[in-house]
Amino acid sequence: MSDLDAVLGSIDTNLDASIERLFDLLRIESISTDPAYAAECKKAAEFIVEDLKTIGFEASVRETAGHPMVVAHHDGPEGAPHVLFYGHYDVQPCDPLELWDEPPFEPRIKEMPDGSKQMIGRGTSDDKGQLMTFVEACRAWKSETGGLPVKVTLFFEGEEESGSPSLIPFLEANKDELKSDIALVCDTTMWDRETPAISTALRGLLGEEITIQAASRDLHSGFYGSAAANPIRILSKVLSGLHDENGRVTLDGFYDGVPETPDEIKQMWAGLGFSESEFLGEIGLSLPAGEKERSVLEQVWARPTAEFNGVIGGYTGEGFKTVIPAIASSKISFRLVGTQDTLAIRKTFREYVQNSLPADCSVTFEDHGASPAVHIGYDMPEIQKATAALKDEWGKDTALIAMGGSIPVVGRFDEFLDMPSMLVGFAQDDDRIHSPNEKYELKSFHKGTRSWARIMAALAE
Amino acid sequence: MSDLDAVLGSIDTNLDASIERLFDLLRIESISTDPAYAAECKKAAEFIVEDLKTIGFEASVRETAGHPMVVAHHDGPEGAPHVLFYGHYDVQPCDPLELWDEPPFEPRIKEMPDGSKQMIGRGTSDDKGQLMTFVEACRAWKSETGGLPVKVTLFFEGEEESGSPSLIPFLEANKDELKSDIALVCDTTMWDRETPAISTALRGLLGEEITIQAASRDLHSGFYGSAAANPIRILSKVLSGLHDENGRVTLDGFYDGVPETPDEIKQMWAGLGFSESEFLGEIGLSLPAGEKERSVLEQVWARPTAEFNGVIGGYTGEGFKTVIPAIASSKISFRLVGTQDTLAIRKTFREYVQNSLPADCSVTFEDHGASPAVHIGYDMPEIQKATAALKDEWGKDTALIAMGGSIPVVGRFDEFLDMPSMLVGFAQDDDRIHSPNEKYELKSFHKGTRSWARIMAALAE
Numbered sequence: 001m002s003d004l005d006a007v008l009g010s011i012d013t014n015l016d017a018s019i020e021r022l023f024d025l026l027r028i029e030s031i032s033t034d035p036a037y038a039a040e041c042k043k044a045a046e047f048i049v050e051d052l053k054t055i056g057f058e059a060s061v062r063e064t065a066g067h068p069m070v071v072a073h074h075d076g077p078e079g080a081p082h083v084l085f086y087g088h089y090d091v092q093p094c095d096p097l098e099l100w101d102e103p104p105f106e107p108r109i110k111e112m113p114d115g116s117k118q119m120i121g122r123g124t125s126d127d128k129g130q131l132m133t134f135v136e137a138c139r140a141w142k143s144e145t146g147g148l149p150v151k152v153t154l155f156f157e158g159e160e161e162s163g164s165p166s167l168i169p170f171l172e173a174n175k176d177e178l179k180s181d182i183a184l185v186c187d188t189t190m191w192d193r194e195t196p197a198i199s200t201a202l203r204g205l206l207g208e209e210i211t212i213q214a215a216s217r218d219l220h221s222g223f224y225g226s227a228a229a230n231p232i233r234i235l236s237k238v239l240s241g242l243h244d245e246n247g248r249v250t251l252d253g254f255y256d257g258v259p260e261t262p263d264e265i266k267q268m269w270a271g272l273g274f275s276e277s278e279f280l281g282e283i284g285l286s287l288p289a290g291e292k293e294r295s296v297l298e299q300v301w302a303r304p305t306a307e308f309n310g311v312i313g314g315y316t317g318e319g320f321k322t323v324i325p326a327i328a329s330s331k332i333s334f335r336l337v338g339t340q341d342t343l344a345i346r347k348t349f350r351e352y353v354q355n356s357l358p359a360d361c362s363v364t365f366e367d368h369g370a371s372p373a374v375h376i377g378y379d380m381p382e383i384q385k386a387t388a389a390l391k392d393e394w395g396k397d398t399a400l401i402a403m404g405g406s407i408p409v410v411g412r413f414d415e416f417l418d419m420p421s422m423l424v425g426f427a428q429d430d431d432r433i434h435s436p437n438e439k440y441e442l443k444s445f446h447k448g449t450r451s452w453a454r455i456m457a458a459l460a461e
Numbered sequence: 462m463s464d465l466d467a468v469l470g471s472i473d474t475n476l477d478a479s480i481e482r483l484f485d486l487l488r489i490e491s492i493s494t495d496p497a498y499a500a501e502c503k504k505a506a507e508f509i510v511e512d513l514k515t516i517g518f519e520a521s522v523r524e525t526a527g528h529p530m531v532v533a534h535h536d537g538p539e540g541a542p543h544v545l546f547y548g549h550y551d552v553q554p555c556d557p558l559e560l561w562d563e564p565p566f567e568p569r570i571k572e573m574p575d576g577s578k579q580m581i582g583r584g585t586s587d588d589k590g591q592l593m594t595f596v597e598a599c600r601a602w603k604s605e606t607g608g609l610p611v612k613v614t615l616f617f618e619g620e621e622e623s624g625s626p627s628l629i630p631f632l633e634a635n636k637d638e639l640k641s642d643i644a645l646v647c648d649t650t651m652w653d654r655e656t657p658a659i660s661t662a663l664r665g666l667l668g669e670e671i672t673i674q675a676a677s678r679d680l681h682s683g684f685y686g687s688a689a690a691n692p693i694r695i696l697s698k699v700l701s702g703l704h705d706e707n708g709r710v711t712l713d714g715f716y717d718g719v720p721e722t723p724d725e726i727k728q729m730w731a732g733l734g735f736s737e738s739e740f741l742g743e744i745g746l747s748l749p750a751g752e753k754e755r756s757v758l759e760q761v762w763a764r765p766t767a768e769f770n771g772v773i774g775g776y777t778g779e780g781f782k783t784v785i786p787a788i789a790s791s792k793i794s795f796r797l798v799g800t801q802d803t804l805a806i807r808k809t810f811r812e813y814v815q816n817s818l819p820a821d822c823s824v825t826f827e828d829h830g831a832s833p834a835v836h837i838g839y840d841m842p843e844i845q846k847a848t849a850a851l852k853d854e855w856g857k858d859t860a861l862i863a864m865g866g867s868i869p870v871v872g873r874f875d876e877f878l879d880m881p882s883m884l885v886g887f888a889q890d891d892d893r894i895h896s897p898n899e900k901y902e903l904k905s906f907h908k909g910t911r912s913w914a915r916i917m918a919a920l921a922e
Contacts, residue, residue, distance in 0.1 A: 033780030033781065033782065034778065093776070093780075093782060096679075099678075161782075162780050162781065163780075203683065207781045209781070214746065215746055216744055216746075217896055218895065219895075220894050220895045220896070221770060221796065222664065222796065222866020222867060223761065223866060223890060224744065224761065224865070225768045225796050226708070226765075226768070227740070227749050227751050227757045227760040227761045228741070228746055228750055230768055230769055232700065232770075232771075233700065233750075233769055235697075235772075236696075236697045236701040237697075239697035240700075280688070280821075283676040283680060283689060284676050284677030284678075284821075285690055285821045285822075286821040287820060287821045289689055289690040290688050296688045299687045300684065300685065300687060300688045305687030307687070308691055308693035308694055308775065309682060309693075309775050309776055309781070309782060309785070309786075310693075310775035310776040310784075310786075311773065312773050312774075313772045314770050314772060315556070316771045316772070317554060318494060319493075319494030319495065320624060320668045320794075320830070321554060321792075321895060322866075322895065323771075323895050323896070324770070325770075328772065331776060333686075333783050358748050359748060360741075360747040404683045404685070405684060405783075406783075432678065434679065435678055435679045435784075436678070
């Protein structure tokens with residue numbers, strides 16, 4: 001029996017114990033965006049470090065100005081490549097809590113009518129479940145062979161869901177320690193339940209929050225209605241003015257740096273058998289809402305967008321209150337592609353908002369981070385090796401796809417460590433990440449672990 | 462000493478005890494719009510009934526499908542007119558709670574730099590403080606003369622701040638008991654701190670809540686951004702489309718039944734010495750936001766308006782979440798004048814919203830009540846008598862004004878009891894009703910009580 005066969009056998013045999021370790025991690029409420037959960041974030045980092053030490057990693061919790069990082073090292077054979085595996089142990093908030101069928105931090109396995117099994121709970125898919133696929137692959141290699149086939153650095157962040165404020169300073173301060181031959185990132189999806197995928201393009205992300213102030217206090221709409229500026233009315237004008245009737249973003253220069261998708265890429269996508277009506281139908285919709293005359297795949301993979309992620313103002317409780325509020329605010333994000341300039345777009349956006357206000361109203365802006373789009377060459381040798389390893393596990397060719405979401409760390413690795421990334425993930429599109437009843441399929445977890453075991457062997461060759 | 466002089470003296474002497482009684486009522490958290498406070502509403506009704514019995518009223522708590530009514534009767538001299546005094550014991554919610562300098566249900570007196578005193582707390586001005594001015598006037602009449610100069614029915618509602626759902630059924634069921642010669646309503650403001658006012662026109666009110674549903678669940682904006690409909694974007698379009706660039710409401714037929722203000726009324730208003738810049742400056746604004754080419758007084762007294770009272774959708778907590786929410790909603794109110802048809806406007810509004818949606822999105826509507834505008838004749842003999850009584854108390858002519866707010870009960874008294882109303886109030890424009898740190902001036906309370914003692918005497922003549 002080859003080493004790899006023994007490792008895969010160990011993964012199969014010890015699956016239940018792997019699930020138990022993941023569930024212990026899932027029970028930690030590591031919501032990074034809400035300061036109330038800071039202690040839970042630290043607890044998650046410490047939990048992982050203790051676990052990694054049992055595998056034989058030299059692992060430590062590394063403090064930052066925000067939530068801590070986890071860094072761990074394990075040597076490989078002489079001359080073997082050095083890979084850095086990235087994941088994040090923080091999770092999204094859980095509201096609206098009432099839409100969860102079970103408490104979000106009490107993970108459980110649910111058997112589906114088709115016999116498949118889902119692990120349900122916040123962070124199962126994004127990203128604790130994915131993160132642990134690599135850790136479990138390392139554990140199996142170590143237990144069966146006493147070592148790892150490649151030199152491994154693990155790098156786990158606790159602020160991915162809150163804009164990664166500590167990431168750049170940490171990369172700059174620990175450049176020599178973290179710099180590896182390639183970063184492996186497990187925070188993406190498969191093409192479908194049978195087909196593995198490697199993502200070679202990621203949209204960038206620009207997050208902004210605007211708060212519009214009109215009167216100096218909340219007003220009674222009977223006394224002041226129509227004479228006093230209403231910040232919800234102003235905010236609505238600002239938001240509704242950001243798209244034209246064709247779904248295009250109206251900011252000056254917004255499309256500078258947006259490339260046309262090459263025909264060969266469009267042809268490759270056409271061969272994926274993607275169904276627009278199924279994609280939208282699964283979420284209760286039927287009409288693409290983006291730029292007219294662009295396909296849905298183009299809209300989510302290759303075109304930029306402005307989305308409103310939150311809005312609040314005035315009285316929002318039960319019943320009615322005839323108030324004109326003093327303030328109204330909105331959280332807005334832009335997904336970016338190509339070489340769109342995040343800072344130029346932020347500046348243009350803020351000018352647009354400022355210019356939309358009556359002279360006696362004001363606006364404050366909050367910066368929720370910016371990362372440019374990332375494009376990875378299809379021809380990297382590591383992608384060829386990983387593709388072969390994935391075919392051995394899944395029996396199907398790997399789909400080389402674009403990704404609508406942003407994984408800013410990939411751009412940071414490139415910029416600050418001059419290190420390329422390879423994005424291999426085992427999540428499914430319907431995993432409800434960031435939503436109630438988030439899940440990760442047991443098959444994703446099990447075969448994802450096996451996939452990493454294979455990829456590690458392939459990269460060592 | 463005349464009876465009236467004795468009564469006024471008694472009011473002065475017993476002012477501290479009057480304040481104590483009012484504060485006991487203010488401590489009851491009778492928020493009608495939130496079902497969690499139902500028991501507090503009932504407690505307020507019971508508190509008032511017990512107090513009225515000590516004065517000699519035949520008083521009772523009267524159950525309804527919602528919060529109870531208080532009805533109390535006291536006879537007057539043979540042949541004296543029968544007045545019904547209306548007020549409401551319920552109050553507005555207190556959010557945002559963090560903007561209150563002190564807890565809203567712990568009333569206190571604050572001495573201002575100019576030596577005046579303010580009673581601060583939820584309901585001080587709207588309407589518990591105003592309601593108690595009349596009760597205290599009755600108490601003084603009774604204690605000094607053993608009776609009241611007119612026959613009095615007191616009628617206190619507990620659902621004024623939540624659309625008065627029980628009012629019409631109660632009026633219809635108790636028509637004979639409640640029908641009086643005139644209703645006195647104390648829920649309005651003075652012209653300024655020195656000048657009493659009687660309101661002769663009130664805008665109507667139409668309350669609507671819309672909830673727009675796009676996808677069947679919250680989505681990750683990375684996966685779905687731009688392809689999936691965003692309900693905040695749709696809602697923004699709906700709201701921003703309700704006004705044109707001149708501040709006019711765009712709904713078809715909205716201005717049907719809106720009369721032009723007669724020149725003689727405009728001239729009377731011009732004589733009031735109203736300052737637009739002071740009115741707006743007091744709330745931190747400088748530019749009228751209503752219909753262009755209408756004065757601020759016209760905008761708030763004589764013109765209809767659409768106001769957005771609340772909006773919510775998506776993630777609104779700290780930090781950022783790249784979600785595309787499934788729903789977004791808004792509370793919207795229309796202030797109406799003249800003979801604008803509330804039901805026709807509701808229908809047109811709902812059609813407008815429905816027609817603004819993409820075909821794969823939906824909307825639900827919640828009805829938050831409707832009441833038409835009310836106009837009261839300047840020439841009612843009771844207004845003449847009250848004007849004289851108010852001049853005796855304040856030393857100034859009474860301003861006959863319009864009111865931007867809605868007091869639906871006035872229209873209901875007219876429609877269901879064929880009973881005219883006279884609106885005399887002692888609140889100030891800056892009382893922050895419906896807002897944090899609501900206040901009622903001690904002078905309003907004290908001289909308001911004295912004013913009612915005088916008006917009762919005047920009406921008896």
